[in-house]
Amino acid sequence: MPATTPALTQQPHILVVDDDADMLRLLSIRLTAAGYRVTSVGSAEAALAQLDMERPQLVLSDVRLPGKDGLALFDTVRLRHPSLPVILLTAHGTIPDAVEATARGVFSYLTKPFDGKELLDKIAQALALAAPALPSAHTDEAWRSEIVSRSARMSEVLAEARMVAQSDASVLLRGDSGAGKELLARAIHKASPRTKKPFVAVNCGAIPENLLESELFGHMKGAFTDAHSNHKGLFQAADGGTLLLDEIGDMPPALQVKLLRVLQERAVRPLGSSQSIPVDVRIISATHRDLDAAMAAGQFREDLYYRLNVVTLTLPTLGERREDIPLLANHFLQRLSSKYGKRLSGFAPEALKALAGASWPGNVRQLYNVVEQVCALSTTPLVPLALVQRALRAPQVEVLSYADAKQRFERDYLVGLLKLTDGNVADAARLADRNRTEFYRLLQKHSLTPGAFKAEGVAAPADPVAPGRHA
Template structure:
């Protein structure tokens, strides 16, 4: 289903503007229609739409100049170009420079809606939406319905002291959700202490969590406060709790039950007031069945369970996150890059992402560091994803593909009338027949098809002159 969006349409043909506005509004979009590039730039200065659709031939500042202005000011804004036959080379050139797509007039209404759908699905149409008090989760960039459900549940439990177990694959952002829970809680002004149980050697983990006294073990030259006492009054986040050694699981259970810790080497308990959030990528119920995790500790930690979906289940967020990361990293690395080429963004959206958001961040950082222009090209994204560049054609192959597509469009438009197609292409019939033979095109195949005009746009003018 195509997401609803705000669309700016630019064309000096009043009939076409009216019909496109009716069609797009019926599809649930908000449409602003203007007749000149100057008016479009004025609207863009006030509010950025989700998508720009513009004719190439416009009075005054033309559509190509408008496209260049948009690329310079709003590199991530998707642009669809409307073009007459005479301006197809301009449109092809603009597509190579980052335009999302182009349509040749007169065009099919269903084809237009398909290109709009594709543009909106792979391009981030705007910033993430926050509720009225969204500061608590501002680090979590998302417009996914799946994430919205998780965040709604998190907001409900944030105000309590209930223990929360966050599950999800590695790289999904479990610590970010834990921080958001802390920020939305009454403990927000107190410390948030994160501990990665898998990253600390087993011999040191007890001392890190609970602290130790001088002489407790070789090398203990002084007293040390543990991470759990350091979170007093606030929140302690135990990441990868499933990797905690069994010997420490029973001691952590005692902390949760008695609200005291005993530093290593000391018999004096230290009272602690902490809320415990934990996270794991492991199946703890399976670990319990295998005797690797204590059931009593599991039930203490799992008062409320929140599951973060993998990035493959929230693809609506890929473009939004990629653009967000690119903006941050471009500033950090002092690079001029502002956005992704449409095909590069589509490659990101359709990638499998086994490493989830963490992998996406690393990919964006790599392309940002290597970027030389304002737009990240497809080849750079493919290299960062280690994808084969199957869609990157040589210049000669790309030229042949365009030539065949162009001839196919002309023959479809003229229902196979070669003389008319040759006239539109500004070529003589002999040369046109030679081109058809080169690409194996038979004009007879097109003569059973009606002129390719859309029923939705039947009132638009048919000639190049009236549509430009």
């Protein structure tokens, strides 16, 4: 974290507490020169009186003070303003007390004589963790409103995305799972001339191979068993707009050939049709796989790769944009608190610190799951460190409502029976101990077509209960 003038619309306010007038003057000069607004007081009692008049963004206090000491000041600040970060300055003899205070929630401590750069770095870190999301400085930033970020890495990616959005060039989004590729694709669509037309996303790895062709290109009535009506594919649904082919690296080789033909001819031919239908679609594809390695292994077509990869944008992992973790955590907490009927004001400083320092192999999606867990379990307005530590240790599982979990289980159970019986409804109903009429109702409820599970059929639509994705 650079110790430069903070890039905020207003100067962050720091309350400095020290009974040494020379030290107070030195700290005030250094912090003012670094771009902070400073209020200086000589005692804990004066600091508490100042806090009653105006709440700063950070308190910087010496441990040894006349009357109430710095540790007692911290305890009172914590009681009145739980989310306000406190940094303590300590002489050698009071280091054990400062260490104990850190365990109790003090953001950090520095020993005297302290290094000026280290002090500014600690202050910048504390303010970054405590600061709310910054308001946009421009009125035309609605296109990326779903992407919560203040990091330089993401700013570079967004600047490139904004530029490429103005053209119709195909874009390949690279990045680890959970990094926010779909959100970036939506942002590109919103910034493009196609913004008023549909944005359609399909996960190529989540749909069975024998279904994916029908889903992408559509089918005609009678094209296969149980095709009782014409079905528009996703290319037609996205006509005039943008189609996101998510996890394109998982697309079966046979379908890659057909996709390439559609991109070359700018027309689709539904299954069972003898005529092609012109489509005007901007393609964005996304993958977490190494497509170069996939091409070398013969798993991905080189001609399709170059058709899709006109412009490449690579999303950083969450670990590469750690300054965004507090913003994202508070953003998710605000969204989820209403879902769970909770009044949550934020995270305790040490809880945010733990989140910022954690490993995030699942990226933003994993952070969302952690925040959802603590939101569901929190019993206090301020999420404590212990709850965050518990969520970080626990295996990251999806949190579904009971109704959604029941629906998902029911659908998966039906799909398993149909696969086992090769689409034979009578056999499947018998195994489920249900009569055929009731079994057909269940299939209709989940949009499952028995013929899709026969050897040469086309499978049913993807799971409608699949969870949403996050950035």
